[in-house]
Amino acid sequence: MAISDKQIQEIKNILEKDHGREFTWEEATQAMRDLENLASLVIEMANDDRRREEMLKKHPNGLHFEDSGCCCQICGNPASKENSWFDKYGLKCMICQEAINAKIIPGSIAE
Numbered sequence: 001m002a003i004s005d006k007q008i009q010e011i012k013n014i015l016e017k018d019h020g021r022e023f024t025w026e027e028a029t030q031a032m033r034d035l036e037n038l039a040s041l042v043i044e045m046a047n048d049d050r051r052r053e054e055m056l057k058k059h060p061n062g063l064h065f066e067d068s069g070c071c072c073q074i075c076g077n078p079a080s081k082e083n084s085w086f087d088k089y090g091l092k093c094m095i096c097q098e099a100i101n102a103k104i105i106p107g108s109i110a111e
């Protein structure tokens, strides 16, 4: 989406008011780009959350997580595909999930 001059002027005014100094057009343009990138990231995260909620509705006991590049919420190690379990407590690697299944640690620790 193209950033309009009106949007740049609006954020320039806000920045100048908040910081008590003049901002260049380039700084204001960069601030708008940063804001746009942040908004895109938030939308992407919200869509991911919604998709995961839908997955849990279909698989209430949990399932392997198909997304790659994600980490176990307990130990921080990579957790995807067969080495993952995603349920109401979140994403865990299978070592941590097996510890939960064996009641060595509570599932809620992942939260």
Ligand SMILES: [Zn+2]
Binding pocket: 072, 073, 074, 075, 076, 077, 092, 093, 094, 095, 096, 097
């Ligand atoms: Zn783990």
